[in-house]
Amino acid sequence: MNQPPVRKVVIAGGGTAGWMAAAALSRQLGPLLDITLVESEDIGTVGVGESTIPTARTFNALLGIDEAAFMRATQATFKLGILFENWGQVGDRYIHSFGQVGKSTWMGGFHHFWLEARAGGFGGDLGDYCLELRAAEQERFSAGDDPRLNYAYHLDAGLYGQFLRRMAEAAGARRVEGKIASVRQRGADGHVEALVMESGAVVEGDLFIDCTGFRGLLIEQTLKAGYEDWSHWLPTNSALAVQTRSIGPAVPYTRAIAHRAGWRWKIPLQHRVGNGLVYCSDHMSDDEAQAMLAAEIEGETLIPPRLIRYRTGKRRKTWDQNVVALGLASGFVEPLESTSIHMIMIGISRLMQLFPFDGISPAVVERYNRLADDELEKIRDFIILHYKLTERTDSPFWDRVREMEIPDSLAQRIALFRESGHLFQAPGELFQVDSWLQVMLGQRLEPRGHHGMGRLMPPAQLKQALDDLKANIARAVARLPPHQAFLDDYCAPLSKS
Ligand code: FAD
CATH class of the missing domain: 3.50.50.60 (FAD/NAD(P)-binding domain)
Structure with a gap:
């Protein structure tokens, strides 16, 4: 027809x-x-x-949206990444930032140099080489060009x-x-x-x-x-959401704090904080979730918690x-x-x-669906990664996700990194190598090997190169104002817009 x-x-x-x-x-x-x-x-x-990712800025640009006007209208704050707490083991903390980690070469990622340095007893923390990660940690931010940060919004x-x-x-x-x-x-x-x-x-x-x-x-x-x-891979199915009054400066990151049957989010806005408890109802009742959320949120509750079910x-x-x-x-x-x-x-x-x-036409529909499926499946794998790599053994929920079967596509990526330190970004994939790297290492996945290119440099030269990079990043971060101060200035009613 x-x-x-x-x-x-x-x-x-x-x-x-x-x-x-x-x-x-x-x-x-x-x-x-x-x-x-x-x-x-x-x-x-x-x-x-x-909570958004940096492509939200692309969308705003497409629509010709003025950023300061948008920030004021939506009470937005800036976001440099997500702080994951208690995911590898209880007490662990790592940031998945939107930043690039070091400078990669055509032959391989920067992290191979870092792994070589670490094997030699120097190299320090991976975060030393990522501007956004260090800026997030120190709660500093600027939307300017020097240094230029890759960021998104909380709105x-x-x-x-x-x-x-x-x-x-x-x-x-x-x-x-x-x-x-x-x-x-x-x-x-x-x-x-x-x-x-x-x-x-x-x-x-x-x-x-x-x-x-x-x-x-x-x-x-x-x-x-x-x-x-996909609930056999991603078994959470409930969320309790509640808004609270802000009780301190807004941090430029989302918090994702794992608990015994899921995790909790904390999203700072200008006028309030968004909180939510995500859980799997096989392992936590609604009453238990309600009690946990009430015990853990800070600040006055603005509206009663709302329960959302999903699959x-x-x-x-x-x-x-x-x-x-x-x-x-x-x-x-x-x-x-x-x-x-x-x-x-x-x-x-x-x-x-x-x-x-x-x-x-059927061909157009087919093309649209294929692209959507491909992208979503890769995002799915990236999210499953956070659960699968846990080392937590303190509850049936974490035992379940640690031991679950995962898609072959993800199992192969994990094996590749574990054995050789290699990572890749598949065509059409949202998350880049730097994201996979930060999450895999943050979740304690230690590669057994790495590319030998780092050995082309004498150790002293490699150390000097890494020290220089680290110092440049530290200097750039020190030049940034505190996030809250920048936000107040940027969103002030009479500021430039
Ligand atoms: P809805 O907001 O549900 O809107 C549905 C609309 O349809 C409403 O306007 C409703 O009135 C209308 N409607 C429905 N039925 C009828 C009817 N019969 N007649 C007339 N109108 C009707 N996404 C992110 O990117 N970042 C996050 O941090 C994030 N956190 C999330 C946390 C949780 C717990 C959940 C569940 C989702 C989260 N999401 C997040 C997803 C995000 O909330 C949604 O993608 C986004 O809000 C879009 O929702 P929607 O517009 O599809 O649906």
């Missing part, structure tokens, strides 16, 4: 995914499309998702949605308030034709973007695209017929490395690149 051209785009759902899609499509393709977003204030949004998800909504509406997107009561499909092939609202209003479209969150109203409840369950995995097809799922409707890997907002952004940019103006 010939597919009709696509002009009317209907976005179902107005959480982060829906408004990101509406803002990007209306700003980039507005004159060619008619964009409507449908959302229900009664249903509301998931209300979490406040208020509700305020971010409102910010994007203003942009989208200014660019011509139309908003319809109310509950979607049913979805009307075309008889011939089941394509979605319209959303029927509780009010009786009908919102027709050519292409539908399902941003209805975990319920996947179009992609799953209507089209039954199916779900690939890790992904839709078998993120684009099915004329429905593209974004955000939680497309699946959920778990929030450990703050990748969901990134996946929304990548989904939107991919959709714009492959946009089916002249009608949806």
